[in-house]
Amino acid sequence: MTTSSANVDVVRSPSVSRYAAGRLSPIRRVSDLRRLRDEQFDVLVIGGGVTGAGAALDAASRGLSVALVEARDLAAGTSSRSSKLIHGGLRYLEQLELHLVHEALTERGLLTSRLAPHLVRPVPILVPLPPASPPARVWQRAYYGLGVAAYDVFAGVFGSGRGMPLHRHLTRDGARHVFPSLRADKITGAIRYYDGQVDDARLVVNLARTAASLGAAVVTSARVTGFVREAREVVGVKVRDLESPDSPEFEVRARTVVAATGVWSDDMSRMLSDVGLRPGLRVRASKGVHLVVPRSAITGEAGLILRTATSVLFVIPWGGHWIIGTTDTDWQLDRSHPAASARDIRYLLDQVNEVLDRPLTTDDIEGVYAGLRPLLSGEADSTSKLSREHAVVEPMLGLLLVAGGKYTTYRVMAADVIDRAVRRLGGPPRPSRTDQLPLLGADGFPAAWRDRMDIARRHGVTAGVIEHLLERYGTLTVHLLAMITANPELATPLAGAPEYLAAEVAYAAQAEGALHLDDVLTRRTRISIETAHRGAETATHAAAVMGEALGWDEAVRAREVEHYLARVEAERQSQKMPDDLTADAARLGVPDVRGYAADRGTELSEADL
């Protein structure tokens, strides 16, 4: 057992560029798997969602030796299924949770200006003011106006560089000019404010790659099945490599284990239930469903935030599409593949149609996705009222659990849990430095964006192609362009999804840790929710490109395509079912590509708490 194997030296050597060290290639996976078996890590993180990837980066950037293990794919859990907003949360302002708003707006400022300007951008959002009597109208405008102004002030005064334009009051005509599809009889005016928008799955991959560039071992398809304990201390985990189902489970040694497993947090506690421990935190899952419709279905240049009976509804522009969501209902069924039912879809259509001049129907829907909020439980009965704040607990020596929070504040959660790990490890103080650390692709982004016409001319592609690549890869775009120069076929648009290039599939397999077709069509690209065929018409082409990059034979390609098509069909069936139970049963018809069995919620008994 060593703490600095040859592999660590390779990835940390100054002669290896940060980019090369951050490539999650198939060879890198083999060497990182070997490191898992051979090394003892300072910190081992379980869970490759935004919290886990953020924690791995935080620890690696403090100079600790780090491993990150993820059971499925990076961001395969909740972190690819959010509303994709980096936001302070107007709702929290209303609830006077000012510290939460302040914290989130600070993070928003950091992400847009320094850490990930290539991935997080401003999106304008309208708060429509509903019809009311004249005195009520004045009151309404003052109430919402004050809220949104406070939001701007918080961002400007406390946020790290606002990075967003200021809010503006609009008359009814002004609002309809920005959003012609808004029904005139439903508004008296609106207030336009700005928040951040992110491709949630891509930011997680970027975090994991940045952690890898600083020496972290990052292994996906690696499921933790139990803890290794010595006396009453956790000293590692047992891992199963789901890409080699016949190979035996193995142990990974670590001085501190951090579980960042979102809605699977109670499973971690359960793995220790034989020693009669109190887990310290408990997480419940609340399902949120989103619809994706084409941009042409609604005419507007900004998003909308609408109040519903229990929560809020967002209608947010997303490239050539709109994202509409979300629902908020308790969920206790399969957590790996939460299913949207016909009832969820009807609810969202009904809500949004309240304010649209041309009602949407199910025929308008391109994509549907469902995610599970990891809510710290025990504070209220209704899921919408449960806290979004996070908690870090140490139920047993050597094990830290971190859960709750929201995507926007991943860095704060990561810093909190790694602060605890550093205290435990002893040695010199090592404060978090992630607020100063641009992610891979962020350095030089503003200049590259300014020069995009030139870059396009030099590479003989359109400016649109360069913009698309810069907004997804930042300055790493040069590597995709180099691949295209070496193999011009990679400039081919993908079948059924021409806004994406074949090069993106090859790059996902060679540098972004994608192991399966599903990883590429669902998370490295968002084709599975952005096309009415949900990626079915892209699957064969993408499998051919991926197969080339990963050395798949015909049988593997066919199996990947077959699995993907079956998954799409199961999702379609589930979305026709009337309720959660029947939708879940229909979705479970197709198992996970990594061989997961049904993944039910595990209830801890009161005695466990």
Ligand SMILES: Cc1cc2nc3c(=O)[nH]c(=O)nc-3n(C[C@H](O)[C@H](O)[C@H](O)COP(=O)(O)OP(=O)(O)OC[C@H]3O[C@@H](n4cnc5c(N)ncnc54)[C@H](O)[C@@H]3O)c2cc1C
């Ligand atoms: C519908 C919806 C909309 C949202 N919108 C927003 C928004 O707009 N803005 C915002 O800030 N927040 C939003 N959120 C909240 C945010 O998405 C989540 O708080 C965040 O993604 C949670 O990340 P996580 O890393 O904690 O969990 P996850 O992303 O679920 O990651 C946990 C990971 O642990 C892995 N894992 C579990 N068990 C094991 C095991 N045994 N071994 C190895 N790995 C394991 C899982 O596979 C998973 O990848 C939204 C949430 C939902 C559901």
